Amino acid sequence: MLNIEAEWISFVIVGFATLFLVGEILVNAKGIFSLLGLGFITVYFSSFLDTGMFFIMLIIYFVGILLIVIDGKVLNDGTLAVIGTVLMVVSVGFASPNWLAGTYAVLGVFIGGLSSLLFLKVFKKRNMWTKITLFDQLTEEEGYSSINTTYKSLIGKTGITRTDMRPIGTVKVEEKEYSAITQGKWLKKDTEIVIESVDGTRILVKEKQ
CATH class of the missing domain: 2.40.50.140 (Nucleic acid-binding proteins)
Structure with a gap:
């Protein structure tokens, strides 16, 4: 078990974990981001939890990620994405040794998730998100019409x-x-x-x- 003494380190580790894992969902990073994210989140959970709770919180965290993916591929209304985000927040919050480290960890989820949007400016985006973001402008010249x-x-x-x-x-x-x-x-x-x-x-x- 690793030892994280400074509470703010939770923000850094969870932030990078979320950054890379959500980034892997948004862009095609060929699995590199998922490996980096998995490494960071494993370090976080293993630092504070015993083996049993380690796997439970890790599963909850990744179920949250999975719900976000399902939302992007199937529903596209944000419902499962919100639930997934809550699960991620709950997992890192309850895994922390105290409220301060937990607060830093929760901030890491939100900041890391928002920061992952920057990858869209650099890497090729996945097609699954075109349903919600509507990257193509709906104009009459492109064959669309907002008026019947x-x-x-x-x-x-x-x-x-x-x-x-x-x-x-x-x-x-x-x-x-x-x-x-x-x-x-x-x-x-x-x-x-x-x-x-x-x-x-x-x-x-x-x-x-």
């Missing part, structure tokens, strides 16, 4: 309300029905309307004069 082209073509056309507009309701334009809204004005069913503007799929109508 069918709805855009409705601007200026006339129709009739199929329900009462309070101020949201249904309108019929060219034999098709759409959900629409007025500028706060209530309109009765079967009122003639004109499409004033379209914002995405939000259709703004007004009474035809």
Whole structure:
């Protein structure tokens, strides 16, 4: 068992461990970062824990890492990533010999994790993260459109309300029905309307004069 006497060393060791392990998730480092991260986190846990607790906390820490990976590959909503981060924090916090060393260790998790984002500027990023970060700009020139082209073509056309507009309701334009809204004005069913503007799929109508 190694001996870490200065509490701030926990920040350094856990920080580097998280930096390299999360960095391995973000970029393709060919396993080098994972080995470095594993080495640092092993030093941390082995310094304070006996063999039984060493493996328990190590497993909890890596389950946290695994949840972050699963979030990046499957869910992409951040839920599992948050849970994974909590598990990492819990493992290093409970493994520390006192509250000060634990605080340093927890800071190491957050600072190391945030610092790993710098690797994205240097190394090739993994494709799994493109789902959440949207590296490609969604522009019409690249084949994307933030506004439904069918709805855009409705601007200026006339129709009739199929329900009462309070101020949201249904309108019929060219034999098709759409959900629409007025500028706060209530309109009765079967009122003639004109499409004033379209914002995405939000259709703004007004009474035809």
